Amino acid sequence: MRIEPLANGEKLSLSYEDEELRLFFIGTGSAFSKILNQTNLLIIKGKDHLLVDCGTKTPQALHSIGCPLSNIRNYFLTHTHADHIGGVEEVCLTSRYMKKKKPAICIPEYFENILWDYSLAGGAAYNERTGGKPLTFGDFWEIKRPVWAAGYPRETWEADIGSINLKIFRTMHIPDSASTWEDSFPSFGLVIDNIILFSSDTRFDPDMVRDYGSNKKIQAIFHDCQFFTGGVHSSLEELSTLPKDIRAKTYLMHYQDSWEKVLPAVEEAGFAGFARQHVYYIFP
Numbered sequence: 343m344r345i346e347p348l349a350n351g352e353k354l355s356l357s358y359e360d361e362e363l364r365l366f367f368i369g370t371g372s373a374f375s376k377i378l379n380q381t382n383l384l385i386i387k388g389k390d391h392l393l394v395d396c397g398t399k400t401p402q403a404l405h406s407i408g409c410p411l412s413n414i415r416n417y418f419l420t421h422t423h424a425d426h427i428g429g430v431e432e433v434c435l436t437s438r439y440m441k442k443k444k445p446a447i448c449i450p451e452y453f454e455n456i457l458w459d460y461s462l463a464g465g466a467a468y469n470e471r472t473g474g475k476p477l478t479f480g481d482f483w484e485i486k487r488p489v490w491a492a493g494y495p496r497e498t499w500e501a502d503i504g505s506i507n508l509k510i511f512r513t514m515h516i517p518d519s520a521s522t523w524e525d526s527f528p529s530f531g532l533v534i535d536n537i538i539l540f541s542s543d544t545r546f547d548p549d550m551v552r553d554y555g556s557n558k559k560i561q562a563i564f565h566d567c568q569f570f571t572g573g574v575h576s577s578l579e580e581l582s583t584l585p586k587d588i589r590a591k592t593y594l595m596h597y598q599d600s601w602e603k604v605l606p607a608v609e610e611a612g613f614a615g616f617a618r619q620h621v622y623y624i625f626p
Contacts, residue, residue, distance in 0.1 A: 353408030390504030398428030421529035
């Protein structure tokens with residue numbers, strides 16, 4: 343793996359001549375970060391790209407590095423918190439009324455219904471009527487359904503976004519009282535090209551890390567982390583109990599603005615470090 347920061351003044355590119363897998367963090371901050379952008383990830387491989395989550399700050403964050411939101415063609419959303427979907431209404435409206443072209447979204451049908459009914463319909467469905475009826479999710483999106491992936495220890499789906507392969511698995515994020523992923527409100531993590539584990543938001547779930555991150559093919563893990571124990575995210579204290587070899591390839595993300603204060607503890611625990619925004623993580 344190579345780590346290359348975006349140079350000052352350099353514009354974010356969505357296409358490369360090589361076939362290397364690039365992970366670019368638009369942000370690495372928590373939901374309430376005021377300095378860091380929100381933890382939203384852009385996956386780029388050759389001519390293909392996928393934006394994982396589009397939070398409230400994401401349209402502005404992309405604009406600041408020379409990549410208008412309208413340039414993004416493919417989306418995947420991990421769950422319905424605003425720091426992960428707060429910019430999606432803008433995608434819907436600008437795509438339909440300005441660009442006049444649907445972006446593509448990879449989404450299980452049942453999660454589409456949750457996303458539309460509880461988060462997006464109020465701002466998108468009633469701007470016009472088609473055949474006397476409000477607009478639907480499909481009026482704004484080209485929908486790509488992942489397929490069920492058998493043989494995994496929890497609900498898992500698979501999809502190919504061009505040359506990018508995704509294994510999409512359920513996580514244990516909310517509510518804080520849920521004891522398993524099955525008891526949790528739908529949220530998802532990813533295995534990317536069989537070599538990257540991306541947890542998105544999750545409470546501490548060592549079974550998930552073991553089942554999806556312990557394979558020798560996994561080169562890096564990007565894991566949700568907060569600096570206190572409790573609530574609906576994994577804590578640094580909890581993550582420090584993971585096996586040494588797992589910690590050594592784990593980059594922490596979705597953290598607070600005060601991350602520099604805990605950097606010594608992260609280094610002492612043997613983590614790979616903090617994932618950083620506006621940085622490429624490149625896998626040959």
